[in-house]
Amino acid sequence: MITGAHTIIYSTDPAADRSFFRDVLALPNIDIGGGWLLFALPPSEVAVHPSEKNDVHELYLMCEDVDALVEHLSAADIRCSPVEEQGWGRLTTVTLPGGGKLGIYQPLHEVIADS
Numbered sequence: 001m002i003t004g005a006h007t008i009i010y011s012t013d014p015a016a017d018r019s020f021f022r023d024v025l026a027l028p029n030i031d032i033g034g035g036w037l038l039f040a041l042p043p044s045e046v047a048v049h050p051s052e053k054n055d056v057h058e059l060y061l062m063c064e065d066v067d068a069l070v071e072h073l074s075a076a077d078i079r080c081s082p083v084e085e086q087g088w089g090r091l092t093t094v095t096l097p098g099g100g101k102l103g104i105y106q107p108l109h110e111v112i113a114d115s
Contacts, residue, residue, distance in 0.1 A: 005044060007059055013098030020097050024076045045112055059102065066090045066106035 011017045018037045021027050028040040042062075063069045070080045070092055081093040089105040096102055 005046075007041070009059070009096075009100065009102070011096065011098040011100055016097035017100070020078070024073065024078060043112075060091075061102065061104045062089075062111075063104055063106055066092055066104065069104060069106075 009017065015035070018035070021039050022029055022037060029037045031037055066083055067090075070083065073080050073094060078097075079095040084091045086105070086108075088109050089107045091103060091105040094102045094104055
């Protein structure tokens with residue numbers, strides 16, 4: 001049935017953010033024409049949280065070691081928020097070159113193997 005997911009990040013500077021995903025995060029990608037890059041993501045998961053309204057969605061990337069990631073990103077002059085200890089993981093917020101923000105966390109919860 002479902003074969004994958006397509007995630008969209010809207011940006012006021014898509015070229016800068018595409019470069020970040022390609023060059024800093026080193027995500028595999030293809031150019032589908034005119035510099036329009038699509039990036040492969042590692043296995044993912046979806047959670048459904050309670051809310052007072054529908055159509056609210058969030059994107060977080062996951063990593064194995066958030067401290068190492070923050071160090072790597074800082075060396076590339078990418079700003080990260082201080083790591084927050086949550087019950088479910090260790091979270092930082094990355095400021096993308098285009099000015100948007102993206103949450104990245106090291107899960108402390110069980111993860112689904114080979115998802």
